[in-house]
Structures are given as structure tokens and as C-alpha cells.
Amino acid sequence: MKAVLIVCDGLGDRPTRALRGLTPLQAARADTLNRIASEGECGIMDVIAPGQPPGSDTAHLALFGYDPYACYPGRGAFEALGVGVELQPGDVAFRCNFGTVNDDGIVIDRRAGRISSEEARQLAEALKDIRIESVSGVQVIFHHSSEHRGVLVLRGEGLSRCVSDVDTHKAGVKPAVPQPLDDSPEAERTAKALREFLEKAGKILAEHPLNLERVKRGLLPANILLPRGAGTLPKIEPITRIWGIRAAAIAGGGLYKGVARAVGFDLIQVPGANGTVNTNLRGKVEAAIRALDSYDLVFLHVKATDNVSHDKNPVKKVEVIEWISRELTPLVEKVTSEEYYLAITGDHTTPSEVGEHRGDPVPIAIMGPDVRRDDVKRFDEISCARGSLCRIRGTDLMRILMNYLGRVPLFGE
Amino acid sequence: MKAVLIVCDGLGDRPTRALRGLTPLQAARADTLNRIASEGECGIMDVIAPGQPPGSDTAHLALFGYDPYACYPGRGAFEALGVGVELQPGDVAFRCNFGTVNDDGIVIDRRAGRISSEEARQLAEALKDIRIESVSGVQVIFHHSSEHRGVLVLRGEGLSRCVSDVDTHKAGVKPAVPQPLDDSPEAERTAKALREFLEKAGKILAEHPLNLERVKRGLLPANILLPRGAGTLPKIEPITRIWGIRAAAIAGGGLYKGVARAVGFDLIQVPGANGTVNTNLRGKVEAAIRALDSYDLVFLHVKATDNVSHDKNPVKKVEVIEWISRELTPLVEKVTSEEYYLAITGDHTTPSEVGEHRGDPVPIAIMGPDVRRDDVKRFDEISCARGSLCRIRGTDLMRILMNYLGRVPLFGE
Numbered sequence: 001m002k003a004v005l006i007v008c009d010g011l012g013d014r015p016t017r018a019l020r021g022l023t024p025l026q027a028a029r030a031d032t033l034n035r036i037a038s039e040g041e042c043g044i045m046d047v048i049a050p051g052q053p054p055g056s057d058t059a060h061l062a063l064f065g066y067d068p069y070a071c072y073p074g075r076g077a078f079e080a081l082g083v084g085v086e087l088q089p090g091d092v093a094f095r096c097n098f099g100t101v102n103d104d105g106i107v108i109d110r111r112a113g114r115i116s117s118e119e120a121r122q123l124a125e126a127l128k129d130i131r132i133e134s135v136s137g138v139q140v141i142f143h144h145s146s147e148h149r150g151v152l153v154l155r156g157e158g159l160s161r162c163v164s165d166v167d168t169h170k171a172g173v174k175p176a177v178p179q180p181l182d183d184s185p186e187a188e189r190t191a192k193a194l195r196e197f198l199e200k201a202g203k204i205l206a207e208h209p210l211n212l213e214r215v216k217r218g219l220l221p222a223n224i225l226l227p228r229g230a231g232t233l234p235k236i237e238p239i240t241r242i243w244g245i246r247a248a249a250i251a252g253g254g255l256y257k258g259v260a261r262a263v264g265f266d267l268i269q270v271p272g273a274n275g276t277v278n279t280n281l282r283g284k285v286e287a288a289i290r291a292l293d294s295y296d297l298v299f300l301h302v303k304a305t306d307n308v309s310h311d312k313n314p315v316k317k318v319e320v321i322e323w324i325s326r327e328l329t330p331l332v333e334k335v336t337s338e339e340y341y342l343a344i345t346g347d348h349t350t351p352s353e354v355g356e357h358r359g360d361p362v363p364i365a366i367m368g369p370d371v372r373r374d375d376v377k378r379f380d381e382i383s384c385a386r387g388s389l390c391r392i393r394g395t396d397l398m399r400i401l402m403n404y405l406g407r408v409p410l411f412g413e
Numbered sequence: 414m415k416a417v418l419i420v421c422d423g424l425g426d427r428p429t430r431a432l433r434g435l436t437p438l439q440a441a442r443a444d445t446l447n448r449i450a451s452e453g454e455c456g457i458m459d460v461i462a463p464g465q466p467p468g469s470d471t472a473h474l475a476l477f478g479y480d481p482y483a484c485y486p487g488r489g490a491f492e493a494l495g496v497g498v499e500l501q502p503g504d505v506a507f508r509c510n511f512g513t514v515n516d517d518g519i520v521i522d523r524r525a526g527r528i529s530s531e532e533a534r535q536l537a538e539a540l541k542d543i544r545i546e547s548v549s550g551v552q553v554i555f556h557h558s559s560e561h562r563g564v565l566v567l568r569g570e571g572l573s574r575c576v577s578d579v580d581t582h583k584a585g586v587k588p589a590v591p592q593p594l595d596d597s598p599e600a601e602r603t604a605k606a607l608r609e610f611l612e613k614a615g616k617i618l619a620e621h622p623l624n625l626e627r628v629k630r631g632l633l634p635a636n637i638l639l640p641r642g643a644g645t646l647p648k649i650e651p652i653t654r655i656w657g658i659r660a661a662a663i664a665g666g667g668l669y670k671g672v673a674r675a676v677g678f679d680l681i682q683v684p685g686a687n688g689t690v691n692t693n694l695r696g697k698v699e700a701a702i703r704a705l706d707s708y709d710l711v712f713l714h715v716k717a718t719d720n721v722s723h724d725k726n727p728v729k730k731v732e733v734i735e736w737i738s739r740e741l742t743p744l745v746e747k748v749t750s751e752e753y754y755l756a757i758t759g760d761h762t763t764p765s766e767v768g769e770h771r772g773d774p775v776p777i778a779i780m781g782p783d784v785r786r787d788d789v790k791r792f793d794e795i796s797c798a799r800g801s802l803c804r805i806r807g808t809d810l811m812r813i814l815m816n817y818l819g820r821v822p823l824f825g826e
Contacts, residue, residue, distance in 0.1 A: 370427045370764070372436075372773070372795050388795050390456075390804035392463055399464030403772035410770055411461055412468020412481065413488045413642060 001405045003341035003368070004288060004298045004331065005397075007063060008324060009056065009253075010306030011346025012362035012381055016314045016353055024317040024352060025363065025380035030325035032332055033365075036344055037379040039336075040367035043389025044381065045397065047348055051359040054394075056306075059347035060259040064299075065398030066236055074161045074231025075255070080153055082258030083145040087233055092159045092190055094227035096142075096150040097167060098123065098205075100220040105174050110167065111148040113220035120144050122210055123222055130200045135193040145254055152227050154193055160186035163194060167226035175226055194227065201225050238264025239297075239398070243407045248291045251301035252279045260299060275303040277320060281327045289334045296405065300331075309350035317352050332367075341368030341404050343397065344379070364389060364397070370404055414818045416754035416781070417701060417711045417744065418810075420476060421737060422469065422666075423719030424759025425775035425794055429727045429766055437730040437765060438776065438793035443738035445745055446778075449757055450792035452749075453780035456802025457794065458810065460761055464772040467807075469719075472760035473672040477712075478811030479649055487574045487644025493566055494674040495667030496558040500646055505572045505603055507640035509555075509563040510580060511536065511618075513633040518587050523580065524561040526633035533557050535623055536635055543613045548606040558667055565640050567606055573599035576607060580639035588639055607640065614638050651677025652710075652811070656820045661704045664714035665692045673712060688716040690733060694740045702747045709818065713744075722763035730765050745780075754781030754817050756810065757792070777802060777810070783817055 011025070019027040047062050048054040057075050058068035076093035087093060098120055100109040112120075124144035132138040132154075141153035162181040178194045180187030202224055205211060211221035240247050241264070249260030250268045253275030257267055270287045272280030284300060291298045302324055308316040328344075335342040346362035363384035365376075374388035385391070392400070402408050424438070432440040460475050461467045470488050471481035489506035500506060511533055513522040525533075537557035545551040545567075554566035575594040591607045593600030615637055618624060624634035653660050654677065662673030663681045666688030670680055683700045685693030697713060704711045715737055721729040741757075748755040759775035776797035778789075787801035798804070805813070815821050 370773075372798070373428065374795055374798065386799065388457070388798035390798055392804070396463035399462065399772065401464070403464035403466065406767075406771075408464055408466055408772050410466045410468050412471030412485060 001340065002292055002296050002338070003343065003401050003405060004292065004300060004335055005063070005401065006300045006302070006328065006342070006344040007060070007347050008305045008344070009301065009303045009347055010309040010350030010357070012349030012360055013309065013314070013317065014349070014351040014353065014360065018314045019318065023381050024314050024321055026382070028318045028321040028325070030321050030379065032325045032329045033321070033344065033379040034377060036332060036342065036367050037365045037384065038377045039373060040365040041371040041374055041389050042363070042365045042376040042379070042384040042387025043392055044361040044385045045345060045364045045392050045394055046361050047394035049393070050361065053357040053359040054348045055357070056255055056347055057259055059394065060256060061263070062394030063347060063397055064239055064259070064263045065242070065395060066234070066263065067395055071234045071236050073234040075229035076151070076161070076231030077233050078231065078255050078258030078262055079145070079229070080143070080151045080258065081261040082254030082256070083143050083151050085141065085143055085151060085153055087153065088155065089233055090155070090157065090159060091232065092154045092161050093231050094152045095229045096152050097226040098148045098150065098222035099224045099226045100222065101175070101224045107168070107171050107173060107175055107224070107226070109220050110169070110171055110226060112222035115148050115222050117144070117147050119210055120148060120150065120222065123205060123208060124150055126204050126208055127201050130197055130204070132193045132196055134196045135189045138193045140197055148222070152197070152225070154190060158186050159190045160184055161230040161232045162187040163191045163230050165228035166198065167228040175224065178227070198225060234262055236263060240264045243402045245296035245405070245407060246294065247297040247299070248295040249299040249301070250284050250287050250291065252276070253301070253303045256301040256303070265299060266295070277304040277307055279304060281324065285327055285331050288331055292334065292338070292340065305346070306350050309352045310355050312352055312355040314352035335367070339369045341366065341401060343401060361391065364392070366400070368404055414753065415705055415709050415751070416756065416814045416818055417705070417713060417748060418476070418814065419713045419715070419741065419755065419757040420473070420760050421718045421757070422714065422716045422760055423722040423763030423770070425762030425773055426722070426727070426730070427762070427764040427766065427773065431727045432731065436794050437727050437734055439791070439795065441731045441734040441738070443734050443792065445738040445742045446734070446757065446792040447790060449745060449755065449780050450778040450797065451790045452786060453778040454784040454787055454802050455776070455778045455789040455792070455797040455800025456805055457774040457798045458758060458777045458805050458807055459774050460807035462806070463774070466770040466772040467761040468770070469668055469760055470672055472807065473669060474647070474676070475807030476760060476810055477652055477672070477676045478655070478808060479647070479676065480808055484647045484649050486647040488642035488668070489564070489574070489644030490646050491644065491668050491671030491675055492558070492642070493556070493564045493671065495669070495671030496556055496564050498554065498556055498564060498566055500566065501568065502646050503568070503570065503572060504645065505567045505574050506644055507565045508642045509565050510639040511561045511563065511635035512637045512639045513635065514588070514637045520581070520584050520586060520588055520637070520639070522633050523582070523584055523639060525635035528561050528635050530557070530560050532623055533561060533563065533635065536618060536621060537563055539617050539621055540614050543610060543617070545606045545609050547609045548602050551606045553610055561635070565610070565638070567603060571599050572603045573597055574643040574645045575600040576604045576643050578641035579611065580641040588637065591640070611638060647675055649676060653677045656815045658709035658818070658820060659707065660710040660712070661708040662712040662714070663697050663700050663704065665689070666714070666716045669714040669716070678712060679708070690717040690720055692717060694737065698740050698744050701744055705747065705751070705753065710814070718759070719763050722765045723768050725765055725768040727765035748780070752782045754779065754814060756814060758810070774804065777805070779813070781817055
């Protein structure tokens with residue numbers, strides 16, 4: 001017995017003026033999503049807790065069955081894993097922006113004029129030889145990811161993720177000086193190493209020919225790095241070991257790949273899967289269908305619903321939902337013909353009038369041979385609340401799926 | 414104000430092919446069960462947690478209001494209490510099978526050719542004089558229960574339930590040598606005492622005239638004991654003291670009597686109540702009606718639904734449900750006329766196509782003067798999910814009932 005878990009990022013929404021008081025899911029003609037609801041058991045789900053807006057990282061930890069309050073290790077590690085860094089226990093990883101500071105050290109752009117991937121990759125190359133001298137035994141790994149984004153990893157004995165962010169998320173102020181967030185010598189060492197790295201990186205970037213050339217062309221130079229979100233590998237048992245399954249993940253966005261890798265999924269790379277509304281969704285769905293031949297659990301992540309929500313575009317969200325619904329059809333056919341299980345849900349609610357994550361529950365539907373089919377006919381936030389799953393927590397979902405797969409050991413006799 | 418809690422073991426089920434996609438509860442004509450649902454408030458319940466298959470022992474601890482993750486003391490103690498052993502704090506109790514080994518010490522039958530109760534009782538008698546010499550201050554109590562089953566209790570200072578099972582649940586292999594499961598001297602002492610007991614018991618059984626006679630008649634001798642499920646009394650406050658109530662339990666199966674005794678219920682013995690489909694259910698219901706005159710809470714356990722589920726017989730499960738529904742009628746009449754409360758539910762789902770416990774929620778209905786009557790008209794897994802109780806946890810049930818009885822003290826002011 002096998003299962004597919006489809007997560008449409010930021011899928012949950014609220015009654016929306018532009019849709020005459022309907023949610024995007026209510027407004028959409030989404031035949032395949034509604035088919036899953038009709039043939040399945042439906043409910044609503046608090047991914048973290050009622051009213052609690054989840055981050056995408058904590059949300060996915062919960063959906064994979066891990067209590068994020070107990071094991072959330074900061075975002076940096078997921079970013080690093082997502083861009084392919086072979087992270088080791090003890091490594092401290094940071095998300096980084098290339099940014100621009102003026103002569104007074106004030107950040108004037110957190111994205112260095114939205115510098116291209118091509119140029120940022122060249123700059124990243126120049127940072128690879130930085131050696132840390134003020135703290136012994138610390139190695140630097142820097143990896144460009146996309147556009148103005150990169151990942152910094154500090155590797156060595158005795159480091160800690162308890163260091164403050166450099167990126168203040170604001171322009172017009174100086175970047176923050178990284179500080180230890182607890183009294184441990186590890187946090188002190190890490191903050192010190194990070195400060196040295198930033199100083200050396202700043203010098204290299206300021207003098208880099210590519211930046212000098214940008215200034216000549218009237219573009220903002222990428223002359224500073226802004227690390228944030230220090231993180232380490234979570235101390236968890238892999239999902240494959242907990243349940244005795246083979247598990248594969250298909251995602252475009254680096255973060256989702258990173259969380260999936262961190263908990264033990266194999267990554268299936270799909271060309272053109274890029275975490276945007278222009279992703280190769282057809283290719284991802286085809287990959288998911290193929291993956292079911294060799295994996296017990298296939299996780300399929302679609303980011304586009306969240307992108308249009310952050311853009312505050314409910315009408316576009318309706319279109320994206322209808323597109324996802326159409327593209328999922330062959331996967332639903334496959335699952336039906338094989339008598340597998342399929343669950344579809346969101347990782348959080350991103351109301352398209354708000355443009356930010358909110359803590360409203362998300363709809364969920366599970367189809368498969370043994371589910372308690374209810375009379376819910378539509379996959380939306382309000383219809384699903386009347387279904388036979390009632391209201392569940394995100395951390396319960398994986399156990400519910402594994403119960404259908406017969407993978408949960410008895411507790412007691 | 415008083416309440417009855419009726420637990421039909423393994424009552425929850427799944428859509429079942431033999432019943433054209435209905436669950437046994439959906440397929441049954443169960444007028445009295447449906448009356449409870451119609452007049453009551455309904456819901457579904459995760460006895461332990463969503464997706465978690467409960468054992469019968471942990472499930473009943475939860476239903477009685479105790480967190481099994483915090484206080485589950487192993488099954489052995491419940492078995493011992495269930496067969497009437499006056500267990501003391503510190504005693505370590507084991508479930509035991511009489512089994513058969515060949516000359517090479519290989520288990521060839523875990524039930525000694527399904528030896529009769531009569532014969533097993535005689536063999537048990539011969540084990541009573543065993544003295545433990547390798548460990549000081551350990552006393553042996555052995556008690557036959559039914560057929561090939563017995564209970565072994567080791568009594569003395571400094572014992573532990575952290576010892577491994579002897580019974581491997583398999584034939585064709587040697588029984589396991591009991592080992593300490595932690596580094597404590599108590600576990601070491603217990604494992605040592607158990608090994609000595611097994612050696613002495615094996616000799617007595619091998620030479621016992623009854624076994625020699627069985628061999629002559631071509632029957633398997635009961636020449637070994639296979640203990641498992643070491644357990645102690647749970648460290649809990651009795652249910653009677655927590656809520657200030659008088660509580661009585663009526664059950665056929667030894668385990669259920671044992672859990673009920675362990676948490677402080679008085680046991681009401683009913684002749685012919687035997688935990689099978691041939692139980693004296695009418696007598697149990699009559700006993701429950703009488704018990705309401707002198708107790709505040711009456712727990713009535715019916716095992717038959719689980720037996721037919723483990724036999725993978727959904728059609729028979731429908732019959733059993735209809736029979737239970739009919740037999741409960743006078744109890745429901747009594748509760749109605751007295752304006753008492755009555756809750757009916759299962760301790761876990763045993764899908765009759767699977768034949769094992771699963772973690773799907775169970776239906777629950779509570780009737781009584783102050784419940785929030787909803788529009789659910791049928792007592793089944795899917796109808797109840799739309800009821801006014803929504804989805805609750807097993808450990809919440811007792812507090813919900815005691816709230817109706819006005820027995821839950823205010824928290825705060």
C-alpha cells in the first residue's frame with residue numbers, strides 16, 4: 001500500500017471581496033480537487049496549532065510528523081540542504097542575501113538591485129577562499145542559490161546556531177553585528193567567526209571587478225552579505241526509519257527540498273520545477289506517478305498558490321488552483337486505479353487579501369480504499385469542515401496516512 | 414447524577430466489501446444504538462491519538478482518563494488482577510502460556526495442543542511450591558486463568574518489570590532467555606529469578622504424570638511456560654478518589670477486569686460473562702441496571718465485537734452489533750427514565766477485513782439530560798463525525814462524563 005501527499009503552499013484563504021465573498025478554492029472550477037473531496041474523507045487541519053501562522057519550514061516539519069516546537073533547528077540548514085550542500089551534524093548554516101551598503105555602511109538595498117544569478121554566482125566564487133583565523137578549526141562553505149540569494153555554512157567543532165541575524169529586513173539602517181544569543185562559548189565562537197567572515201567578504205566584494213563594473217554602469221554593487229536564520233541539522237529519526245518506508249520528494253523551491261532531505265526523503269529532481277507559477281507542474285506530476293513504482297510515500301509540493309497569495313492576487317490564485325487541479329488529474333487516476341492513498345492539503349493559509357501567512361486552518365482531503373467517505377463534495381475551507389476527519393493537527397497527518405498503510409505499531413497489547 | 418459507559422471492543426471499522434462498502438455499524442439494524450445517537454450528542458474519538466492503533470489495555474487506561482504514555486505499566490499486572498490475584502505494589506506479573514517444546518528445546522506449539530482448563534489447572538497446582546534460591550527474598554505466585562493461559566507473579570523487594578519476554582510468539586524456534594531491559598540491579602534480579610523459575614517449572618512439567626499420560630495418548634505435553642508482558646501496578650490515583658465517585662465494572666474478559674480493578678473500579682461478577690460471542694450479555698445488562706442503584710459510574714465491557722473482527726467476519730460483526738443493540742434496550746430505558754447519562758463507544762477500530770487493531774477513530778454517542786443533542790440519527794463511524802462532539806481524545810472522555818455529573822472541580826476562580 002502506498003500514499004501520495006500533495007501540499008499546495010499557502011492554499012488556505014479567506015472570504016475575499018474580489019471573489020464576492022468566496023475563498024479562491026470556493027470560486028475555482030477545480031474538478032479534480034472536488035473529486036478527491038467527493039471520493040475521500042475531508043476535514044480541516046491546524047498545521048501547527050489553531051490560530052498559529054506557520055512558517056513554511058515549521059509547517060512542513062509538522063506535516064512530516066515532527067513536532068516543530070521540539071525539533072525546529074532554524075531555517076538555514078533547510079536552505080543549505082535545498083541547494084545541495086552536504087550538511088554535516090554540527091554545521092551552522094545561514095541564508096544570505098547579497099545586498100548593497102553605501103559609504104556610511106547603511107543598507108540601501110537588501111537585494112543588490114536584484115542582481116542576476118549569473119553575476120551573483122561569480123561573486124560567490126570569489127568568497128570560497130576565505131579563511132577564518134580568529135577562531136580555530138572553522139571552515140567556510142559558501143554556495144550561491146538563486147538571484148541575490150546564497151547559503152553560508154560554518155563547519156567545525158564547537159559552533160552554535162544561537163547567533164543573531166545580520167539582515168535586519170530593512171533598508172536605511174546599518175546591518176546588525178552578529179551577537180551570541182546565549183552564554184555558551186559555542187555561540188561566542190560562531191558570532192566571532194561570522195564577524196570575521198563578513199569583514200573579509202565585504203572587502204572582497206567591494207573590490208571585485210564585477211562590482212566596479214556595475215557601479216560604472218550605474219547599477220548597485222553587491223558589496224555586502226546579509227546572513228540570517230542560523231540553523232543546524234534537526235536531531236530527528238528519519239521518516240524512512242520511523243515508518244519503515246521508502247519516501248521521495250518532488251519540489252521546486254529550495255526550502256521544501258531542504259526540509260524533505262532533512263527528514264530523510266530522497267529528492268527527485270524535475271527539470272523546470274522552480275517554485276514559481278511557471279513551474280513544470282506536468283513534469284512534477286509525471287515524476288510523482290513514476291516514483292510510486294519504487295517508493296511507498298511520495299511528497300509533491302506546489303509553490304505557486306503561495307506566490308500569488310503573497311502578490312495579493314486572488315483572481316490569479318483561482319486560475320492557479322484550476323491549473324493545479326487539471327494537472328493533478330493523471331496522478332489521481334493512477335492512485336485510483338492502483339487503490340493507493342492520496343492526501344491533498346496546504347501548509348498554511350495565506351489570505352490573498354493579506355499577502356502574509358495566517359493561522360487559519362487549511363482544508364484537507366484523503367482518498368483511498370479504506371477512508372470513511374463523507375458527503376463533502378467540494379474541496380474548500382468551509383465544505384471540508386463538515387467532513388468525517390473533523391479537525392486535526394498537522395503533526396497527526398503522517399500517522400493517519402501511515403495507519404492506512406498499516407505501518408503504525410500497536411501501543412500496548 | 415449517574416453515568417454508564419459502554420465499551421464495545423474493536424467496534425470501529427472501515428468500509429467493507431462484504432457489506433457493499435458499508436461499515437458493520439452502517440450495515441446493522443441497531444435501533445437502540447441509533448436511538449442513543451438520535452437522542453444524544455455524537456462524535457468520533459481518537460482513543461490514544463489520530464492514526465495510533467491502541468492495545469486494549471492502553472485504550473482502556475485512556476478511556477478511564479489516564480494518559481497511557483505516562484502510566485502504562487505493562488500488560489501483566491492487568492492480567493493478574495483480572496484473574497483475581499491480589500497484586501501488591503512492587504509485584505511483577507507476567508502473562509504465561511503453557512507450551513510444548515521438543516527434545517531440542519524448540520517450541521512446537523505455543524498452546525500445548527490447546528490443553529484444557531481442567532488439565533492446565535492441575536499442572537499449575539504443581540508449580541506452586543517452586544522456591545527461588547538464586548535471588549534472595551523472591552516469592553513465586555502462579556495462577557491458572559483459562560485453557561493454556563496462566564499468570565506468574567514474582568513478589569519481593571527490588572524487582573523490575575524491565576525484563577524481556579520469553580514467548581517469541583513463534584513456533585519453530587527456542588523460547589527467548591529472559592534478559593534485563595535496563596542496567597538496573599532490579600531488572601537483573603528479576604531476569605535471574607525468572608530464569609530459575611522457568612528451569613524448575615520445566616523439570617516439574619516434563620515429569621508430571623498428566624504430561625506423561627498426554628504423550629501416551631499422542632497429545633502434546635505442556636512441558637514449558639512462556640511468560641510475556643511483564644507488568645506492575647500502575648502508579649495512579651484511583652478513579653473513585655479523583656472524582657469522588659463509586660464505580661463498578663462489568664466485563665467478561667480478564668484483561669478488562671484487570672484494568673478496571675487497577676484504576677479502582679469494584680468488579681461485579683456475572684455468571685456466564687466470558688468475553689466471547691456466547692457471553693451472558695443479558696446477565697451483564699441486568700447487573701449494570703442493578704449496579705446503578707449503588708454506583709455513580711458503571712462500566713460495561715462487551716468483547717464480542719472484537720472477537721468477530723479478529724476472525725475477519727464482517728457479516729457476523731453486523732449480527733453481533735444487532736444483538737448488542739437489542740440487549741442494551743432495558744439499560745437505555747433505565748437510563749432514560751432515571752435521567753442518567755449513557756456513553757457508548759469502542760476502545761479501538763478493528764477493521765473486519767484486516768483482523769488487527771488500527772488507529773482509525775471510533776464513534777461515540779452520549780445521551781443524558783444536559784447533552785447538546787445534534788441531528789445525527791445513526792450510530793456509525795461516518796454519521797457520528799458530523800455530531801456536536803466533533804473529534805475528541807480518549808483521555809478527555811472521563812472528564813466530559815464527570816462534568817455532566819458535576820464532579821469536575823473548577824480550575825482557577
